[in-house]
Amino acid sequence: MHSLTDIEVQALTLRAEDIRESIIKMLLEAGSGHTAGSLGMTDIFTALYFRVVRHNPRHPEWVERDRVILSNGHIAPVLYATMAHAGYFSVSELKTLRRFGTRLQGHPHRGTLPGIETSSGPLGCGLSQAIGMALMDRLEGHKPDRYFYCCMGDGEINEGQVWESFLLLNKYKLNKVISIIDRNTIQIDGYTEDVLPLESLKDKLESFNFHVIEIDGHDFKDIVRAIGTAKSSLDKPTVIIAHTIPGKGVTQFEGDYRWHGKSPNEQEAKEALKELRTFRGKVKFGEL
Amino acid sequence: MILRKTVFTPQQEEKPTREGFGEGLMIAGEKNERVVALCADLTESVKMDGFRAKFHDRFFETGITEQAMSGVASGMASMGYIPFMASYAMFSPGRNWEQIRTTIAYNNVPVKIVGAHAGISVGPDGATHQAIEDVAIMRMIPTMEVFVPCDAIEARVITEYVATTKSPSYIRLTREKTPLLLPDSYVWNHGRGYVMYLAQHKHGGEFTHKVAIIGCGPILYEAIKAAMELEKEGIGVTVINMPQVKPLDVGYLLRVAHEVRAIVTVEEHQVTGGLGSAVAEYLSEQYPLRVGRVGVNDRFGQSGKVSELYEEYGLTSKHIAQKVRETLH
Numbered sequence: 001m002h003s004l005t006d007i008e009v010q011a012l013t014l015r016a017e018d019i020r021e022s023i024i025k026m027l028l029e030a031g032s033g034h035t036a037g038s039l040g041m042t043d044i045f046t047a048l049y050f051r052v053v054r055h056n057p058r059h060p061e062w063v064e065r066d067r068v069i070l071s072n073g074h075i076a077p078v079l080y081a082t083m084a085h086a087g088y089f090s091v092s093e094l095k096t097l098r099r100f101g102t103r104l105q106g107h108p109h110r111g112t113l114p115g116i117e118t119s120s121g122p123l124g125c126g127l128s129q130a131i132g133m134a135l136m137d138r139l140e141g142h143k144p145d146r147y148f149y150c151c152m153g154d155g156e157i158n159e160g161q162v163w164e165s166f167l168l169l170n171k172y173k174l175n176k177v178i179s180i181i182d183r184n185t186i187q188i189d190g191y192t193e194d195v196l197p198l199e200s201l202k203d204k205l206e207s208f209n210f211h212v213i214e215i216d217g218h219d220f221k222d223i224v225r226a227i228g229t230a231k232s233s234l235d236k237p238t239v240i241i242a243h244t245i246p247g248k249g250v251t252q253f254e255g256d257y258r259w260h261g262k263s264p265n266e267q268e269a270k271e272a273l274k275e276l277r278t279f280r281g282k283v284k285f286g287e288l
Numbered sequence: 289m290i291l292r293k294t295v296f297t298p299q300q301e302e303k304p305t306r307e308g309f310g311e312g313l314m315i316a317g318e319k320n321e322r323v324v325a326l327c328a329d330l331t332e333s334v335k336m337d338g339f340r341a342k343f344h345d346r347f348f349e350t351g352i353t354e355q356a357m358s359g360v361a362s363g364m365a366s367m368g369y370i371p372f373m374a375s376y377a378m379f380s381p382g383r384n385w386e387q388i389r390t391t392i393a394y395n396n397v398p399v400k401i402v403g404a405h406a407g408i409s410v411g412p413d414g415a416t417h418q419a420i421e422d423v424a425i426m427r428m429i430p431t432m433e434v435f436v437p438c439d440a441i442e443a444r445v446i447t448e449y450v451a452t453t454k455s456p457s458y459i460r461l462t463r464e465k466t467p468l469l470l471p472d473s474y475v476w477n478h479g480r481g482y483v484m485y486l487a488q489h490k491h492g493g494e495f496t497h498k499v500a501i502i503g504c505g506p507i508l509y510e511a512i513k514a515a516m517e518l519e520k521e522g523i524g525v526t527v528i529n530m531p532q533v534k535p536l537d538v539g540y541l542l543r544v545a546h547e548v549r550a551i552v553t554v555e556e557h558q559v560t561g562g563l564g565s566a567v568a569e570y571l572s573e574q575y576p577l578r579v580g581r582v583g584v585n586d587r588f589g590q591s592g593k594v595s596e597l598y599e600e601y602g603l604t605s606k607h608i609a610q611k612v613r614e615t616l617h
């Protein structure tokens with residue numbers, strides 16, 4: 001994978017802003033849901049679905065696809081919005097989020113919406129599933145060449161099951177598992193270092209013998225480069241600590257843990273959309 | 289009527305149900321190379337050692353990580369495999385219930401959960417290791433099928449069967465050797481209930497009462513002994529095995545209910561939530577009649593020999609017979 005050109009970065013940036021707009025709109029429509037994490041992970045999901053991951057939105061069950069496992073299911077809005085923009089289903093369906101009868105359940109459900117690899121919401125479960133998938137992939141001799149991306153939250157790492165999974169990941173040295181930790185430093189009750197300190201996270205992960213890369217989770221070049229490096233690691237699993245800003249893209253949401261589990265009201269959404277559409281006032285509204 | 293000829297004879301044979309599971313897993317592994325196995329540091333105890341030796345690359349030792357093991361198994365199943373994951377029932381499904389619910393049952397993937405050393409018959413290990421709530425917590429989960437084999441033969445046959453189904457399944461196993469109750473020729477009949485013992489008209493004339501004992505697991509041996517005892521008193525008892533607690537063979541249950549005055553359920557489990565509950569729930573809506581339930585009455589177990597514990601917790605043939613008499617009056 002070659003590094004991104006400036007034009008490619010620009011295209012991904014525009015794409016990410018579209019996805020952020022969809023997230024704001026769908027959360028407003030739903031009246032509940034998780035804003036901060038969804039916006040914070042938008043650039044990474046954009047990079048995954050529009051650059052990195054081998055997948056086919058027309059054939060979600062394609063066996064040769066890479067698997068994207070969303071472990072912290074509460075940021076489902078970013079997964080749904082990215083999938084819709086990638087062509088899995090119509091963008092207009094996004095407004096059904098959390099409604100009765102929807103395929104876009106409040107937390108993802110495998111089986112309801114094609115392309116969802118697993119049900120998640122209760123935290124800490126994703127990495128172990130990525131391990132199970134990668135073990136079977138190894139049993140099949142890594143044919144076809146598939147990768148298993150596990151996206152998880154930093155608060156989620158409080159869960160004991162994650163540490164059980166780290167032990168297993170080290171035991172089996174599954175280099176095809178690429179974990180991406182959303183290091184946005186917030187969880188429901190406050191900042192992660194106040195609720196249950198994780199630092200030094202990098203040291204902890206390195207002590208498990210993982211290949212650990214720290215990145216700016218909003219820098220497309222950084223994201224794509226890290227995944228490229230992860231793929232070239234043949235002996236160790238890679239864990240990417242992605243430093244992100246919760247609520248990224250909207251000044252009033254950024255860095256405020258109270259937006260973890262809250263959705264915007266009409267006025268807040270209007271302001272957020274205006275800010276997104278104008279790239280924070282850099283371009284005039286209506287030019288895009 | 290299905291009952292092994294040697295039961296209650298000097299030739300009676302004994303074997304733990306977990307051993308039948310181990311044999312079944314070997315057969316399933318032979319038949320289908322997509323059958324894989326996981327264990328949380330109890331491989332010999334849960335009788336996966338044969339599979340480990342023969343299919344080394346398809347066996348995964350997860351260490352004592354029941355929660356992660358559930359996720360790993362779910363991931364394997366979503367790649368098109370049939371994982372059997374085993375531990376003691378107290379730890380799996382005891383400790384990892386939510387993981388089983390969300391990542392296995394809600395995902396609706398064919399993970400086969402094997403809970404060994406269930407029931408109070410684990411004996412000396414005491415209450416911490418005596419799972420007597422496992423059937424209840426598994427039965428409540430949508431898509432989950434629940435099996436309680438009565439002997440090693442049924443455990444083998446059920447294991448072979450679940451390896452062919454697409455549902456998540458739970459199989460409950462026990463530690464101690466218990467009598468073989470079924471003939472070698474026994475075949476799985478899609479979870480249907482069946483008669484294991486039918487009271488004989490030895491003393492001439494009709495029985496004063498007709499009763500069905502419906503049970504699951506090795507405790508059916510005690511149930512049959514109780515039926516023999518009651519027969520002498522003129523109480524005609526049919527002993528029925530319901531090896532599949534969920535989905536329950538309600539058609540058969542309803543037919544049985546029409547023919548008897550009362551039903552007594554028997555299981556080595558809390559009286560709440562298990563087979564007895566399933567039977568009572570169904571009949572109270574469809575065909576109300578007296579149902580008595582034998583099981584552990586809202587208590588924790590304790591250390592002791594199996595015989596001492598069966599006596600203390602009211603699970604012997606004597607207690608079952610008494611429950612039948614009470615239920616009739």
